[in-house]
Amino acid sequence: MIKIKKESDNSFILNIGPSHPAMHGTIRIVVETEGEKVINSDVEIGYLHRGFEKTAEHKSYPKIIPYTDRLNYTSPLINNHGFALAVETLLGIEVPERAKIIRVAMDEIARITDHLIDVAAMINETGAITVLLYMMEAREYFWDVIDSTTGARVTTSYIRIGGVKADVPENFRELTEKAIKETRRILREVDGLISKNSIFLKRTKGIGVLSKEDALSYGFTGPLLRATGIFYDVRKFSPYAVYPKVEFEVPLGENGDVYDRYKVRMQEMEQSMKIIEQCLDLLDETAPERVSNRDVDAAEALSKSKFDKGVKTERIKLSPNLEGMERESYDGIYSKNRRFVPPPKQTVYNSIEGIIHQFLYVMDGYGIRPPKGEVYAAVEGGNGELGFYLVSDGSDIPYKLHVRAPSFHLMSSLSEMIKGHYIADIIPIFGSINMIGGETDR
Amino acid sequence: MEEIIDKIKSAFKETILFFEEREMPVFIIKKEDVLSFVSFLKESSFSILLDITAVDYLKWPEQKEKRFEIVYHFFSLEYNLRIRVKFSIDEKEKSPSLTSFYKNANWLEREVYDMYGIKFDGHPDLRRILMYDEFKGHPLRKDYPLKKRQPRLEGLKDD
Numbered sequence: 001m002i003k004i005k006k007e008s009d010n011s012f013i014l015n016i017g018p019s020h021p022a023m024h025g026t027i028r029i030v031v032e033t034e035g036e037k038v039i040n041s042d043v044e045i046g047y048l049h050r051g052f053e054k055t056a057e058h059k060s061y062p063k064i065i066p067y068t069d070r071l072n073y074t075s076p077l078i079n080n081h082g083f084a085l086a087v088e089t090l091l092g093i094e095v096p097e098r099a100k101i102i103r104v105a106m107d108e109i110a111r112i113t114d115h116l117i118d119v120a121a122m123i124n125e126t127g128a129i130t131v132l133l134y135m136m137e138a139r140e141y142f143w144d145v146i147d148s149t150t151g152a153r154v155t156t157s158y159i160r161i162g163g164v165k166a167d168v169p170e171n172f173r174e175l176t177e178k179a180i181k182e183t184r185r186i187l188r189e190v191d192g193l194i195s196k197n198s199i200f201l202k203r204t205k206g207i208g209v210l211s212k213e214d215a216l217s218y219g220f221t222g223p224l225l226r227a228t229g230i231f232y233d234v235r236k237f238s239p240y241a242v243y244p245k246v247e248f249e250v251p252l253g254e255n256g257d258v259y260d261r262y263k264v265r266m267q268e269m270e271q272s273m274k275i276i277e278q279c280l281d282l283l284d285e286t287a288p289e290r291v292s293n294r295d296v297d298a299a300e301a302l303s304k305s306k307f308d309k310g311v312k313t314e315r316i317k318l319s320p321n322l323e324g325m326e327r328e329s330y331d332g333i334y335s336k337n338r339r340f341v342p343p344p345k346q347t348v349y350n351s352i353e354g355i356i357h358q359f360l361y362v363m364d365g366y367g368i369r370p371p372k373g374e375v376y377a378a379v380e381g382g383n384g385e386l387g388f389y390l391v392s393d394g395s396d397i398p399y400k401l402h403v404r405a406p407s408f409h410l411m412s413s414l415s416e417m418i419k420g421h422y423i424a425d426i427i428p429i430f431g432s433i434n435m436i437g438g439e440t441d442r
Numbered sequence: 443m444e445e446i447i448d449k450i451k452s453a454f455k456e457t458i459l460f461f462e463e464r465e466m467p468v469f470i471i472k473k474e475d476v477l478s479f480v481s482f483l484k485e486s487s488f489s490i491l492l493d494i495t496a497v498d499y500l501k502w503p504e505q506k507e508k509r510f511e512i513v514y515h516f517f518s519l520e521y522n523l524r525i526r527v528k529f530s531i532d533e534k535e536k537s538p539s540l541t542s543f544y545k546n547a548n549w550l551e552r553e554v555y556d557m558y559g560i561k562f563d564g565h566p567d568l569r570r571i572l573m574y575d576e577f578k579g580h581p582l583r584k585d586y587p588l589k590k591r592q593p594r595l596e597g598l599k600d601d
Contacts, residue, residue, distance in 0.1 A: 051581060216490055375465055389513065402493070412548060
């Protein structure tokens with residue numbers, strides 16, 4: 001419920017949202033204005049609350065992965081990674097090098113798509129619709145990569161406990177290089193259009209400033225904290241996967257205003273592309289021998305056996321969705337500890353052991369059962385530190401799962417950030433937060 | 443990193459009931475000394491409050507003395523160190539509020555209140571944040587059924 005106490009007699013109460021074109025992510029802001037100045041405000045969130053944490057307490061570990069897609073839906077791969085990392089830390093299993101490289105590459109692709117939509121929406125709301133269209137084009141190139149790798153555009157569920165779902169497709173390098181090339185061109189164009197545009201500068205310079213102390217006190221992480229000039233990045237401070245092996249810089253701002261946030265995000269996209277390029281080289285180094293996929297060796301085995309007299313044999317075709325999940329690529333993509341990973345489909349369809357393994361993996365009460373304990377694992381999400389706090393009671397479902405959602409903390413400062421600014425400034429300030437309803441409300 | 447942990451340990455010998463180094467240092471402290479402990483942490487470079495949450499141990503395999511546990515995560519930029527601070531609390535007890543030290547504690551504590559029904563002493567504005575006001579019960583409590591439905595009937599009162 002909104003609770004707002006009038007501070008002045010000459011003021012006017014104005015309601016914005018929850019269904020408002022600029023309130024992407026459905027939130028409601030009630031502001032008390034004097035003239036056009038905001039003197040007081042209250043923010044209501046929770047319109048997208050779907051009870052993720054409650055649901056997670058009733059699902060076995062692998063079944064939670066699809067729900068994590070729906071937290072920050074502009075960068076679902078990073079959410080998958082964060083949750084998988086938490087469970088892996090609790091289990092104490094190691095992920096193979098190749099899977100780690102794939103994870104980092106996909107994380108960075110997700111980060112670029114996240115920043116693209118955020119910057120595009122923010123600039124669109126300050127009046128430049130062209131940039132939105134340009135950036136959606138760039139995002140489409142990266143979504144093509146995500147699509148061909150994970151099989152889905154948004155609901156990826158790609159990074160799994162113990163590894164990744166499948167190896168990258170054969171044309172991964174080609175697609176990614178094309179996406180990077182096109183995105184660099186588009187970012188150059190956007191930079192030329194916006195970075196020195198006097199209208200944009202007037203709408204964003206000195207707007208929504210939070211001091212360093214306040215930013216820390218509000219629990220800021222990610223681009224918004226870096227825009228104030230504080231160097232903090234989970235990828236550098238507590239590196240996971242192959243981040244120690246790749247070179248990249250962490251862009252910093254100075255003033256902590258909306259313009260600096262835009263700048264930091266634009267530079268971060270360039271750094272992410274650098275990381276992806278390094279990952280492409282690392283992937284080439286660890287590439288396994290390609291096997292012709294989709295043909296299960298069942299038919300072959302049957303034709304060689306002596307029992308095939310009179311049996312009609314046909315080569316079984318696996319769905320193209322299973323490309324990259326062949327038994328041969330398992331060493332690269334899944335942990336050696338096969339107790340905690342799903343068996344390859346060839347084994348499931350062709351052997352009794354495979355079926356047993358499959359059932360032990362998916363059946364309620366069996367599955368992945370981490371030891372009793374608790375863990376907090378964090379990754380650098382699109383908006384900052386995305387943490388998963390997990391408590392296990394030794395059964396196959398988590399006793400408690402809590403998400404440290406970065407935009408929840410950012411949103412708690414909105415009232416302070418818009419205070420003293422004009423009503424029109426609410427829009428770029430809110431846009432610069434990149435509030436994602438799925439993540440904030442969970 | 444070692445020095446700061448030793449510093450905390452020596453300053454709060456009486457308060458710390460349990461210490462363990464897992465993936466991060468974990469302190470279990472007495473409820474009475476939470477505020478002084480946190481104010482000490484804030485002064486000794488733990489400038490970010492990462493998270494506040496609670497755990498309901500109602501259905502935990504072994505019975506616990508008190509039902510809830512409040513869990514804080516702090517981060518120090520200077521030492522690059524995350525720590526976890528926990529304390530037990532009973533259903534009817536009030537938890538101390540960290541709003542005077544960290545600004546994001548305001549919303550985080552509202553969330554804990556909303557989800558678990560734990561009240562915070564000294565919180566300036568304790569009301570629901572994710573659920574609507576007319577919602578009965580606290581959804582993340584272990585005795586709240588997963589598929590319980592609630593119609594929104596008698597809400598919509600004038601403010």
